Amino acid sequence: MSTAENRDTPEQAEFRAYCRQWLKHNHPGEPPVSLPQSELELSDPHALEWLQAWQRSAYEAGLIGSDFATEHGGGGRTDCQRIANQEMQAAKTPFFPNLIGLRMSAPPILLHGKEEVKRELLPKLLSGEEIWCQGFSEPGAGSDLANQQTFAERKGDEWIINGHKVWTTMAHFASWMILLCRTSKDDKYKGLSYFVVPMKSEGVSVRPLIKMTGETGFNEVFFENVVLDDRYRLGEVGDGWQVAMTTLAHERGAGPIVIPQAGGMDTEEKLDVYNTEPLIALAKKSYRNGEPAADDPGVRDRLVQLIIREQAIKENDRRQRVPELNDHPARLALQHKLLGSEFAQDLAQLSYDIEGIGSSLYTNDPNALDGGQWPLAYMNSFGMTIAAGTNEIQRNILGERVLGLPKTK
Amino acid sequence: MTQSKNFGFGEDEMMLRDAARKFFADNCPPDQLHRLVANNPDIHRPIENKWQPELWQAICELGWHLVCIPEDCGGIGMPLVAAVALAEEVGKAAFPSPLLSTFNSTFVLNACGTNTAKQTLESIANGRAATLAITNQKGSWEPLDTDVRIDNGKLTGSAWFVQDASKADLLVVSAASNDGVGLYVVNTSATGVNIIADGIIDLTRDQAHIEFNHVDAVEVSAPGKGGEAISQAMPAILAVTSADMVGAGEWLLQTTTEYATTRVQFERPIGFFQAVKHPLVNVMIEIDQAKSLTYAAASAYHEEPERADILARMAKSRASDMAAFSANRAVQLHGGIGFTWECFVHLYFKRQMHNRSLFGDGEYQREQLANSLIAPL
Structure with a gap:
């Protein structure tokens, strides 16, 4: 029995047994189509369809939204989502396609939305029937997120929206968008409001962007006189920045709501590029400058450094749950995104040292080791160190909120 | 467990x-x-x-x-x-x-x-x-390496890099005999024990090399089982040494952060500037990782003894690297004053650099880890 199980309440223990049993019979198995390395690179509609079917079955079984109220489409349980997550990850399931819905949209809807909107939107969000995207970044509002230029002008009970969003992951599949935009030009922060917008609205257009890897998955979104009902506003007019912080906290793994998470599936096609184990295996089969990579003292040292960081991230998570061992309550939580993304980047980058000149072979070459997934993962890792607030911004936040250093903004 | x-x-x-x-x-x-x-x-x-x-x-x-x-x-x-x-x-x-x-x-x-x-x-x-006298002149951390012999119950030879030797009453000495390496206890005041204090950089401890000339000693390990006892204790030794570095690192972080919020240049506290803010955050991140690993190693010592050695070497590796980094950044970010004798930072700088090497630095620990986590070389 693992430690986690020892601490289960009776409800959690029963639910865990149920999840385990359900997953034994309902794991979707090998995908019939090639899946990308993460949700963020989804571009094939067939892959989306297959993943949506998986999310729907997990939702109907109660493994998604376990702690949400039943009137919001949830299971009405207490602290059971984390149990479902543990079991899904142990069962090495595929990931959920509606990542932005589950992680970034559901928390602000639940915490700041009107009751009727919660009842309308949450069930289809949890089931994955409706895919969500996030409209925060703009050409002029990246790290300086509050510099929003997209404008919503109030007309009675409606808003008229005009503007331009970028880096919008999943917009090409999305039914809904969480939108941060300007409703007043008087104050940079207090002039912001937060909405949810149907992507089918007249005046919304989506243009795909191609990443440095050659993959698609994110987009530009244009708003031209888009009309939106006021009930789709989350929080008060002018409170958009606070609501956006709810999204960002959950995006960075530091929010109060437990996000449904599945994953860990390791197939021949989809290598786990976020873990040292396959990189150790790579070192054992690679040659570098004509010699076995696993015998190279420099490679060995750097590889062990990464194994240590991987363990440290796990032990940080363990320590984070013991308040007496944390001098500042947010000190570890706010490091989460930074540590994970830089670990993943350094891990993938080490593959170049391990493979030597073999690292020149890409996904379209039959001789590429591990199907060229490592150099692909390295390039994709910048998505993680840049998105959700660049790691430079993360360091500002840690310095200011935890160490108490003077604010940059 | x-x-x-x-x-x-x-x-x-x-x-x-x-x-x-x-x-x-x-x-x-x-x-x-x-x-x-x-x-x-x-x-x-x-x-x-x-x-x-x-x-x-x-x-x-x-x-x-x-x-x-x-x-x-x-x-x-x-x-x-x-x-x-x-x-x-x-x-x-x-x-x-x-x-x-x-x-x-x-x-x-x-x-x-x-x-x-x-x-x-x-x-x-x-x-x-008490203190351990288990290191040879080459500074080896291998439990079987010693420059002390025991023959007919008497110790002869020398032990090196003995911590706090001038504060201790008892020495736990590793010595080789035909049975292998054993552990022996002697009083620091015993006849034939000559403690020669080292001139060390760290001002917050003392260190010595010790000569043994036909010193009567009590065997405390089972015959020839001294190396095993040292290996079994090593995770605890590494965890405690790492914890010292974690504590000193936290002092350096807090002290440097305080300086960065009060020292004004270009009309702003210097902690406003990202060239100062970000390295302080990086120090904090390294301390936290070293701390979590140290606690994990300490808890594994009782709860998962088979993993204790690996976790303790991970902790010592991370803590040693953090010790050097926290000390380096503290002096640099204090600017000119940090470079002086009157500023307290050098006390911690020197302690960190000492502990960094003690019982093996980060590279040494990773070399050991690579043999078990990748493949023996």
Whole structure:
């Protein structure tokens, strides 16, 4: 029995047994189509369809939204989502396609939305029937997120929206968008409001962007006189920045709501590029400058450094749950995104040292080791160190909120 | 046993930590420490052992030296995290004392399991400080490497890099014989023991090499089983050493952060600038990783002994690298004042650099880890 199980309440223990049993019979198995390395690179509609079917079955079984109220489409349980997550990850399931819905949209809807909107939107969000995207970044509002230029002008009970969003992951599949935009030009922060917008609205257009890897998955979104009902506003007019912080906290793994998470599936096609184990295996089969990579003292040292960081991230998570061992309550939580993304980047980058000149072979070459997934993962890792607030911004936040250093903004 | 959620930090361990924090704040603030250990900056100064034996007495009265001694030897028998919690506070205060060396000796004696080892633990429980003399002149951390021989019950040869030797009453010595390597206890005042203090950079401890000339010694390990006892104790030794660095790292971080919020240049506190802010955050991140790994190693020592060696080497690797980094950034970000003798930062800088190498630096630990985690070379 693992430690986690020892601490289960009776409800959690029963639910865990149920999840385990359900997953034994309902794991979707090998995908019939090639899946990308993460949700963020989804571009094939067939892959989306297959993943949506998986999310729907997990939702109907109660493994998604376990702690949400039943009137919001949830299971009405207490602290059971984390149990479902543990079991899904142990069962090495595929990931959920509606990542932005589950992680970034559901928390602000639940915490700041009107009751009727919660009842309308949450069930289809949890089931994955409706895919969500996030409209925060703009050409002029990246790290300086509050510099929003997209404008919503109030007309009675409606808003008229005009503007331009970028880096919008999943917009090409999305039914809904969480939108941060300007409703007043008087104050940079207090002039912001937060909405949810149907992507089918007249005046919304989506243009795909191609990443440095050659993959698609994110987009530009244009708003031209888009009309939106006021009930789709989350929080008060002018409170958009606070609501956006709810999204960002959950995006960075530091929010109060437990996000449904599945994953860990390791197939021949989809290598786990976020873990040292396959990189150790790579070192054992690679040659570098004509010699076995696993015998190279420099490679060995750097590889062990990464194994240590991987363990440290796990032990940080363990320590984070013991308040007496944390001098500042947010000190570890706010490091989460930074540590994970830089670990993943350094891990993938080490593959170049391990493979030597073999690292020149890409996904379209039959001789590429591990199907060229490592150099692909390295390039994709910048998505993680840049998105959700660049790691430079993360360091500002840690310095200011935890160490108490003077604010940059 | 299974892994505990809180690393084994129960109420007693937390109380001990808080008591230690208060004790050092009251009795060993940095200005007082600086007056005590740094009153002579002369680069050719005579080698001196500067500490406050009365504070060591006070610590013994509080019973901190007892935490890892079993109850049947007069100790309290707390888990390793108790010693780790104390070591973290000791590091934060850069406190000169034989407490950590005594802990390390205790771990080795606990691992010996003989009656003579138990008797030695009893005399430590009675307030006698101890230290390990298990390193050769080449600075090897391999448990079987020693420059001391034992023949007919008498020690001959020399031990090197002995920590707190001038503060200790007892030495736990590794020595080779035809049976292999064993462990032996001698009094520092015994005939034939010659303690030659080293001129060291760290002002908050003393170190020596020790010559043994036909010294009567009591064997505390089973014959030829000294190396095994050292190996078994090593995770605890590494965890405690890492905890000292974690505590000192936290002092350097907090002190440098405070300086960055008060020192004004270009009309702003320098902590406003990202060239100052980001390295401080990086120091914090490294401390936190070292701290989490250190606690994990300490809890594994009892709960998952088969993983303790790996976790302890991970902790020592991360803590050693952090020690060097935190010390480096603290001096740099203090600017000119950080480079002076009058600024307290150098006390911690020197302690960190000493602990970094003690029992093997990060590269050494990773070399050991690579053999078990990748493949033997």
